[in-house]
Amino acid sequence: MRVTITKSRVRSILTRTSGYLKTVTSHSMQPYRGCTFGNSLCGVGCYVQHNHWLTRGAEWGSFLEVRTNAPEAYRSQYQKERRWARRARGGFSIFLSSSTDPFLPQEKTFGITGRLLEAMNESPPDVLIIQTHTHLVNAYSDLYLQLARQCELRFHISIESDRDRLPGLPPPASSVEKRFEAAAALRAAGLRVVITVSPLLPISEPRGFFERIAQVADGVVIDHFIGGDGTPDGSRTKATKLPAAMARFDPQTTDDKYLERTVRVALEVMPGRVGVNVDGFAGRFLPVR
Numbered sequence: 001m002r003v004t005i006t007k008s009r010v011r012s013i014l015t016r017t018s019g020y021l022k023t024v025t026s027h028s029m030q031p032y033r034g035c036t037f038g039n040s041l042c043g044v045g046c047y048v049q050h051n052h053w054l055t056r057g058a059e060w061g062s063f064l065e066v067r068t069n070a071p072e073a074y075r076s077q078y079q080k081e082r083r084w085a086r087r088a089r090g091g092f093s094i095f096l097s098s099s100t101d102p103f104l105p106q107e108k109t110f111g112i113t114g115r116l117l118e119a120m121n122e123s124p125p126d127v128l129i130i131q132t133h134t135h136l137v138n139a140y141s142d143l144y145l146q147l148a149r150q151c152e153l154r155f156h157i158s159i160e161s162d163r164d165r166l167p168g169l170p171p172p173a174s175s176v177e178k179r180f181e182a183a184a185a186l187r188a189a190g191l192r193v194v195i196t197v198s199p200l201l202p203i204s205e206p207r208g209f210f211e212r213i214a215q216v217a218d219g220v221v222i223d224h225f226i227g228g229d230g231t232p233d234g235s236r237t238k239a240t241k242l243p244a245a246m247a248r249f250d251p252q253t254t255d256d257k258y259l260e261r262t263v264r265v266a267l268e269v270m271p272g273r274v275g276v277n278v279d280g281f282a283g284r285f286l287p288v289r
């Protein structure tokens with residue numbers, strides 16, 4: 001798909017969270033509007049494509065707006081938003097990002113996320129969660145080490161399955177292997193890493209998958225599109241090609257019983273390090289029984 005790239009200047013970059021994200025962080029931050037991973041595996045069921053305010057009617061994955069002054073906007077909002085968050089939400093915490101990926105291939109050209117990380121090093125939040133689907137996250141290792149000294153820093157790396165391909169769907173933007181390597185490198189540098197199995201896709205060897213995660217991450221978060229896509233019955237995801245592709249591979253993976261079965265295996269392998277749905281994203285793990 002041809003991608004149209006535009007540039008914009010924004011009045012604000014820190015957005016006060018609402019909905020499910022409200023229990024995770026006080027703010028979210030999107031260096032870009034749109035996501036060029038929309039044409040890859042994660043884009044098929046991506047919840048953001050249903051946000052018409054954000055897509056403005058364009059096909060998901062077909063546009064990218066580069067927010068060129070995002071770091072300046074962060075600096076100008078910092079004091080006011082930090083004050084508000086500490087008073088109203090018990091802390092100033094940022095989710096980077098919830099409706100794009102901070103490390104799209106275009107980041108190499110535009111460097112918006114890199115400059116935002118520099119701005120956050122000057123004026124740190126209390127907590128920063130960096131959420132990504134790609135090994136390109138490792139581009140800014142030096143900035144992460146500085147940031148980790150100033151705030152609670154946590155990486156969420158999405159690895160939804162041990163399989164790279166689901167028949168009939170596009171490949172992932174970054175292979176399972178490369179994402180595992182990226183997680184291992186971040187953790188070896190002493191940074192906190194959580195693997196987000198979100199949305200949970202068919203897994204060939206669940207035990208082996210979680211054993212591998214246990215080696216490269218501090219924790220794992222598992223969520224199924226039913227109960228995890230912002231609708232009670234997964235209807236947003238059911239409107240996409242994802243459930244049919246999952247069912248073709250294994251019909252037992254499209255209901256929430258699959259989540260229960262998978263969580264049981266994860267708990268056996270990683271007791272005390274497993275979170276489910278939004279609780280997991282917020283860093284709340286299931287207790288050890």
Ligand code: SF4
Pocket residue numbers: 035036037038039042043046047048098099100101133
């Ligand atoms: S990286 Fe995130 S925002 Fe982008 S298409 Fe994938 S799931 Fe959606």
